Amino acid sequence: MQKVAFNTSSFKMISAKKLIFTSMLWLTLACAGLLLAPQTLLAQLSLDELLQNHAHFIGLGLIIGAAYLLTLLLNYFLDEAISYFSDKRSVEVIEEKVKLLDPMERALLREFFLQGETILTLPEQEPAVKSLSKAGILEYLGNQQHYAIQGSTADFKISMRARVHLNRQVLRFPVGEPSAEEMKNLIKARPHFVNTLVAPRKHAA
Numbered sequence: 541m542q543k544v545a546f547n548t549s550s551f552k553m554i555s556a557k558k559l560i561f562t563s564m565l566w567l568t569l570a571c572a573g574l575l576l577a578p579q580t581l582l583a584q585l586s587l588d589e590l591l592q593n594h595a596h597f598i599g600l601g602l603i604i605g606a607a608y609l610l611t612l613l614l615n616y617f618l619d620e621a622i623s624y625f626s627d628k629r630s631v632e633v634i635e636e637k638v639k640l641l642d643p644m645e646r647a648l649l650r651e652f653f654l655q656g657e658t659i660l661t662l663p664e665q666e667p668a669v670k671s672l673s674k675a676g677i678l679e680y681l682g683n684q685q686h687y688a689i690q691g692s693t694a695d696f697k698i699s700m701r702a703r704v705h706l707n708r709q710v711l712r713f714p715v716g717e718p719s720a721e722e723m724k725n726l727i728k729a730r731p732h733f734v735n736t737l738v739a740p741r742k743h744a745a
Contacts, residue, residue: 561612568605571598630676631701637675638705644668647729649677650711652698654726659697661685663733669696677702 574582574591575598582588591598641649645668651660659681662669672678673696681695698706708715714722 560608564605564608567601568609571602571605574598575602627701634676634699634702634705637672637677638702638710641710642668643729644731645672646711648672648731649698649706650713650726651730651734653711653713654730659695661693662696664692664694666731666733668731 574587575595577587579588582591648662648666648668649672652658661683662678664670664684669678673680676699678696679699681697683695684692685694686692713726718726
């Protein structure tokens, strides 16, 4: 019931904003049309007297409508600028973190490739999970589960922004087909919780 009420409230808010925008747009166009139209055209439409008697109200309407629309336009560009710089900063944080991965963080990221999965269930309180999530390399997907001994787990995937920065060299994968010794070292370096808490998922990111 609460969800339905929330959706109804959101719909009403959107409808109210749309109504205000439409009203202000038509107010601006109507006032601008009256003030800028040729006198002969206004006379033919019998609107010249209306303009003469109520010019100050029409001018005020134009100012109010234009100011509202200009505010919306400025807010749009401001939101776009904030989004751009936020995305740029996120990429910079990821790039910096990728250069400073510790062995456990690198081993955790290798698990996605070793298991051939885009989504893994990981322990939320593990330092490597928390660090990679904070840096924006791991993306939290939900599906939280609580356990008395191990603590809580949740589904994670490597974020789209981070994927382009993760290659064989960064993750310390052997070049070409790994030898038996190299594969043994990779398995030995896997996170300690991999056999108990890391669970593969079958659906794509």
